[in-house]
Each structure stands twice: as structure tokens, then as C-alpha cells.
Amino acid sequence: METKAFSNLMKAIMDGKFVYTGELEPHKTADITDVVEWATTLKNTGKIVAANVTDNPQSMASISSLAASYVIQRDSGLEVVYQLRCSDRSRMALFSDLLGASMLGLRNVLSLTGDHPATGDAPQSKPVFDLDSAQLVELVHNMVYEKKDYAGNEIHGPDIQLNVGGVANPGLDPVEPEVIKVARKAHAGADFIQTQVIFEVEAALNFLDMLAEYTDVPVLMGIFPPRSYGQASFFDKFVTGVTVPKDLLDTFKKFKEIEDKAKRKEKVDEYNITYFVDFIKEIRKKKNSAGCHIMAVGYPDVIAPIITGAEGK
Amino acid sequence: MIIVEQKPLEEILGYLKPYKKVLVVGCDGCTQPPRSLREAKSMAMQVEMGSKLEKKDITAKATTLVKQCCKDSVAGLGEMLEGVEAIVSMACGAGVQTLAEAFHPLPVFPAQNTMFIGSAEHNQGDLVEKCQACGDCLLGYTGGICPVALCAKGLMNGPCGGCYQGKCEVTKEVTDDQGNVTTIQNDCAWFMIYERLRDQGRLDLFKTYRPMRDARVSSSPRSIKWA
Amino acid sequence: MESSSIMEQAVKIDSTYCGECINCITVCPFEAVTLNKDKNQVEIDPEKCQACGICYGSCPSGAISSAYYDIRALLEQVKNGLESGRSALAVTCRGSAPEPEELAEIAGVGSPDDLINILLPCVGRVPGEFYLKAISEGVQKIAVVPCGTDYCRFGKGSIVAIAKALMLKNLINQFGYDRNAIIIQPNEIKIDINPYKCIGCGNCEYVCPKDAPYLVSPGVAEVHDEKCMGCGRCISVCPAFAINLKGSDYKSISNLIGTLSGSTADKPSLLVFCCSWCEYDALDAPITYEDVDVKFIALPCSGRVDELHVLEAYQRGFDGVLVVSCKDSSCRFAEDGTAAETKDKVRKIKKKLDSMAVGGERLDICLTYPNYIRQFEPQLRVFADGIKKLGKTQL
Secondary structure: OOOOOOOHHHHHHHOOOOEEEEEEOOOOOOOOHHHHHHHHHHHHHOOOOEEEEOOOHHHOOOOOHHHHHHHHHHHHOOEEEEEEEOOOOOHHHHHHHHHHHHHOOOOEEEEEOOOOHHHOOOOOOOOOOOOOHHHHHHHHHHHHHOOEOOOOOEOOOOOOOOEEEEEEOOOOOOOHHHHHHHHHHHHHOOOEEEEEEOOOHHHHHHHHHHHHOOOOOOEEEEEOOOOOHHHHHHHHHHOOOOOOOHHHHHHHHHHOOOOOHHHHHHHHHHHHHHHHHHHHHHHOOOOOEEEEEEOOOOOHHHHHHHHHHHHOO | OEEEEEOOHHHHHHHOOOOOEEEEEEEOOOEEOOEOHHHHHHHHHHHHHHHHHOOOOOEEEEEEEOOOOOHHHHHHHHHHHOOOOEEEEOOOHHHHHHHHHHOOOOOEEEOEEEEEEEEEEOOOOEEEEEEOOOOOOOOOOOOOOOHHHHOOOOOOOOOOOOOEOOEEEEEEEEEOOOOOEEEEEEEOHHHHHHHHHHHOOOHHHHHOOOOOOOHHHHOOOOOOOOO | OOOOOOOEEOEEEOOOOOOOOOHHHHHOOOOOEEEEOOOOEEEEOOOOOOOOOHHHHHOOOOOEEEOOOOHHHHHHHHHHHHHOOOOEEEEEEOOOOOOHHHHHHHHOOOOHHHEEEEEEOOHHHOOHHHHHHHHHHOOOEEEEEOEOHHHOOOOOHHHHHHHHHHHHHHHHHHOOOOHHHEEEOOEOOOOEEOOOOOOOOOHHHHHOOOOOEEEEOOOEEEEOOOOOOOOOOOHHHOOOOOEEOOOOOHHHHHHHHHHHHHHOOOOOEEEEEEEOOOOHHHHHOOOOOOOOEEEEEEEOOHHHOOHHHHHHHHHOOOOEEEEEEEOHHHOOOOOOOOHHHHHHHHHHHHHHHHOOOOOHHHEEEEEEOOOEEOOHHHHHHHHHHHHHHHOOOOO
């Protein structure tokens, strides 16, 4: 079936452009002014086509990602990728939220299984997981292309306009079961894949190659330019599947010794730009590599230079 | 087997406050650890001695049934019930309810918490969950490893991104009866499924997308026509 | 409960009398006796020694001494027996002792009252000299009742005992006695499982250190007879009272508790569940105190300690229960010891006692090594003092 592009993101991907997405994280508060500001900053770089709005990340409930997505897109003008996890909603709740999203003009939805509530701030909570991320992808796909709900009932009225993405974690060890799972999502109807942060270019290339054996779904590789040694080592130690190369860690450790803050930042920025420009240049050689998802929340300074660098020949 | 865990004696004594003559009924059926005559005797003694703490004098007899969940066989309690004011059942929830219905208006109290359907990992002395009685067995597709019972999220299309080196992102803290807390990181069910199917040369099953399940088969209360 | 006093070995060797014949090295089942070539003397490694006494019984020069069942003590028993009109002697391993009537039949005497009954851990420890002296003192008949050769808890004890007895039969024959004055009758006490009671839970299969019981369809346990070593651990976990072990089944011990609980009116009373393979002194001549009443029940292994019996002890009026278990390496049944498991069992019962009108502090476990003497009594005294302070239970 011909994939339809409803969002700018999907249009760009289908036009063969190498796209960049950003990350927005609403908090446990009813106010998202700061997130809108960050979205505006991303928009103003002129290089970010859309940004993800997270849904209760790490199983700590924050403001509804549907409400936040709508307000952010309306107020900043930046297209959003509305994230939706299966941890907290049954298929009925997911479906009704998706109808709402389509009505509100959200055009990208990213399907996630979601962290288990036991890992978050309310381990007492009952996990839902009525669907998993692949099944959620299928639900969206059926809504869009068949105009059917979760039980095959017809959806009346206007067409549903949503492009659905899936996620992947290319740094997992071993990676084969992950690759097969991502292929299942593609099979279920995922329009694109965004990945968890990855630092090692070899692993990223390997993942793209392995996935290409199963499907040609476009992949946006996740990157995270760290602002400090602490941040880099946090990812290395605590984020599942993420390994930070020793060279990078060592260099960032050395930067810690630079006392002058501005100078230190300059060094860090410079390193990040070089590192990720090289990284992106490598991965975009792969056919199924469609872009980069840059998760540099609160670190705008390097985004534009990285993208400019990667776009230059 | 049905895994059970004894309730604190205080809770059981709490139920028994209004009564003086009690019958403790074991079950020879599927409870694990076994809750037969030995455990019933022990419970009877615990109740008797425990009641002295409250300056009470409960007399507790002990007996056992082959299967407490079998309506026909519980009738065998007959004479044992003479003068008895309350029954303490050592069975799983099904047994307790069968007795409660069979001997109404005699009150029946559970001595156990019914935990799960599981098996004994004898080398560690652990009893672990294996089946959630979901009503739609998938084991034929998953290499004999149940993702409903063993995946923390019960995913149909795993593993999720929380699986790293075969381990699940979900850890649980287990407090033993000495108060020692150990953190257990579960094995990722989907990773085990992957390995098993790979080793059996059946990865095609792992590659197959599994659509949404029909939750009706697992929606309580359930019953089936047997005879 | 841990012992703190100085460790004194039960079996020692005095090199001044040793002729380095290395008999002891040959018979030791635990490789505890070695020849130190530098010093040219035979030594006993106290860590490996299990105080079975087999070396003691095999030493031709009297260089080895044993704190338990020394020949003089044994002969004293014989003399006393002869004086009270008994004419036959039975030397029996406590690990497989037949009932008194059965023993009388083996010895070919009319009643158990005609028997001088010597019960000891391993018949292999008895020196040949003892039998000869007993005969010369006037004993008419000797029944030697070791365990079956594969049932010996010390490995070689039974073989040594039988070989020694056979040799003595020939020897006395040459001196003109009837060879049948010495009767050899090995015995074994093993579990049997009542299939009509068994509920097929598999508990016995799980706890057995020797993998003797096994489940068969449709849900009953059977026993590999040759594997059972009679520790009784399975009985203490059988939910259906389906397992029997002569002398150690639920009812026998329960009855014993009832009998022992009779005389405890005014002073606090203790019940000691003691493994048969340690604290021989305490079992043969139970320790008594003025201020606290102490009763002993010998178990085939501390693994036989039964929650029901412990609870019953309190219900029948005992104020404290002490479990005596061999320390890990000394366990006669399980390679990794029984102590850890028994400790665990005791801890769980203690917890239950806490929620009853008893209190967990009235139960304790005491670990001892049979190869060190005088370790137990001080611990018993400490426990007795504790119970004395607590007084009678509220039951």
C-alpha cells in the first residue's frame, strides 16, 4: 500500500530529504511555557522539521502529551511528533486519543511500549499494556488506511491523518531480536523509525544494515550531544542499551579540568560538533537512513552547527 | 501448581476472635508448598497457642481433604464439623470458596494468600510464576516460554527497549522472612523466547507479528462447559 | 549459639607409644590421619577428624585415645551387666539399632533383660581386645550389630567391624570356644513410604540429600532403598505423614515428648532435640541441672527436627527447646551439611513462636563438632539460664 504523507516530517522523508527532529519534554506541571520556548528555539534554528513531545517518560506522569503537543504546535509553529505509550492506556483510550490528535491537527504519532510503571515514581500503579507498540502501530495504520477502529468498527466522518512512527534501540546487545522486532513494527505499518540515543557509529551502521535485510522503513537515528562528563557517563551507566565510547568519556573527563567555564563550554561544543558531524556523515551514506533525532534538550548551541556541518560536503 | 503463602497468624487470629471451636482443613491438592494434614496440624497448634496471647482458649482440630475445590469431596468433612464454629482453610482461594459455599452459614477463613500458578525452581528453592491462565495459550508460538506470565509488560511483540543483555528493566525487591532485601532483575521473557527459537531453528515464529489479543478469554469471571 | 571455649580434640594420638604401623591411616575414612615424614610421626588433623574412633579400635599399641567409648568404660559396662545377671552382650551401632526384642532374638537370648546393651556410634570403633576381655570376664554370647556396609555413616566403620568380628570368631574357635559365641548381624533402618497416605507433593524428593525418594505417576513417592541413609529429613516435611522410619516417625517422637513432659511442675523445663552423631556424652548420660529440668530426644539427624514436635513441646509444658546440630562438615548425611537448613527451619519456627504465646527466644539451635569435646554443656547452660529468666510460658 502506498504510504501517505500527512505531516511535513513524512513529506520531507518521502522527498528523500535527510531530516532532523528534536525533543521536547513536558514536566509534572500544568504549565508548559518553557517547553514552548524551547520549541520556538528549535524552530528558529530553521533546521528542525519536527520535535517529539514525550509521554510520561521513565514512567513518571507529566502533563498529557496530547494537550502539550497541541499547545506546542499551536504556539511555537513547530510540527510535533506526538508520543503515545501503551503503559497507561487501554486500546480504547489510545484510540480515542488518536482521534483527538487527528482532529487537533497533530500529524505525527510515535508509538512506544513505554517503561514499566515499576521503574517510575509510582510503582504501585497498575500497568496496562493492553497493546504493545507494534499493535499500536497497527491500530493507527488501520485507522488511517481502513478507517477502522481496534475491533474493525467503521470510523465515520473525515479521514484520519496521522503518520505513525515506531522506536528502536540500536545499541542493545545482542541487537538481532531488536532488529526483528522493529521489522515487525514496519510490517504492522510504521511509516518511520526513531531510535534511542546511540553514540557508536559502528553499531548504528550495523543496525541500519541488519534492518535493511528485513524492511526499507526509513530510520531517524537518535543522537545526544552531552553537555558535560556527568551527562555522558550517566547515559553510559544508566540508560539501557546506550554505550558511550571510552574516548569520548575520557575527553570529557579532561574537559572537567578546564576551570574557565566559557572555555570549557567552547571545548565541549567543538568536540560535540566534530563528533556528531562525522557521525551523521557516516550514517547518511546508508540508504535506509532518513535523518537524525537530536535529543539535545536545553543545549541549542550545537544543534545548528552540527546540522550545518553534516549538510556541508 | 498453585503457589500459596501463609497469612500472618495475627490476621488469622483476627478472623477467629468471636469463635472458640475451630476446624483447620488442609488440602492435598495442588497447593505449593503443600498444605496438607501436617500444615493443618501446625496451624491448629499455632491458633491454639496464639489465642492464649489474647487470653482466649481456642480449641482447634485439624483434618485434610483430597481436593477442597471439589464440591463432592468436601462433604466428607461431615462429622468433623460437630460443634465447630468456624473453619480455617489451608487451600487456595478456590478451595476456601468451595468450603464457604458448602458449609454456609458456617464462616470459612483463608489461612493463605493465593499467589500464582507456578513451578518450583528446586536448585534455588524458589517458587516462580509460569502461567496466568490467560485462556489463549501462546506457548506453541513462543518456544514454550510464556510472555504473558514472564514478560513484565505481557507483550505480544517483544522484546521492548528495556531488555538489555537478556535482562528486564523491571527489578523487584524481595524481602525474605529475615527482613533482608534483595533486588532481583528478571530475565527478559522475549529474549529467552528469541534464544530458544533461534536454537531450535524456528526464528520464523519470532519474526511473525502477533496482532491484538481478544481480552474476553481472560476476562473474569470465567467458566467453561466441561460435562 | 556459638561455642567459645577452648577446643579439645576427642581423638588424640600419643607419639611416644606409636609404632608407626599406620593401621590408623589405612582405616581412617576421612584421611584425617597422616604420617608426617619430617617428624616421622603419625598425626591427626582435627579439622578432618570426625571422631568415629575407628582408628582407636585399630591401634595395636594403645597410642590413640578416644574421649568417647574408651575400652575401660565399655568393660565397666560389661562388668556391671554381668553382676546384674546378664550373660549376653550386644554391641550395636546407634545408627541402626534394632528394637530391644529384635536384638534379644539376634543374640539368641530369651529377653532383652538378659542383654548387656552397648549402643555406640559405629561398631567399627570397638577394639578387638574388648570382645576378648568381655569373653574372659564371662560373657557367653556377643551379638555384633553394625550397620550394613553401604549404610555406614562413617563409610568404613561397618566393614572394619565385620572384618574384626570374623577374625575374632576364628580366633576364639582356636581357643576352644564355639565360633557362634560371636554373632554378626548387620542392620539398617531406612524409610518406607505409605503409598495410600502419600499425596505426591515431592517434598521428600526435594529435601533428601541422597536423592532416595522419587515421585512416580500417579503422584506417589517411592524410595531407592539403597540410597536412603536414614536421616529422616523427609519425614519432617512430609505433609501427609506418609513416611515411616523406625523410631523416628511422627508418632514415636510425639509420644516420647508426652512421656518426657511429665515431671515439670515447678521448675522451667527444656527439651533438647539432639542429632545422634554428636554430643554422645550428653545422649548417653543426660546432663541434669538442679534448677532446670532437661530432657533429651535423640534424632537420626538434626534435619529430622519437626516443627510439629517443637510446637508440641511447648503445648505439653516445656518452656524451652534447643536443637543440637553438627556443624557443616561434620554432617553424616549431606555433603554441604544440614546445619544451615536446620538453622533456617529453626528461624522460621521462631518467627511463628513470636506470634504465639511462646516467643521465639524460647527456641534456639546449638552447633557442635563431634570431634571436639566439652563444647556443648556451656551452651546448654547459657540457654537454660535464658529460659530460667523467662520462666514458664503463658500456656
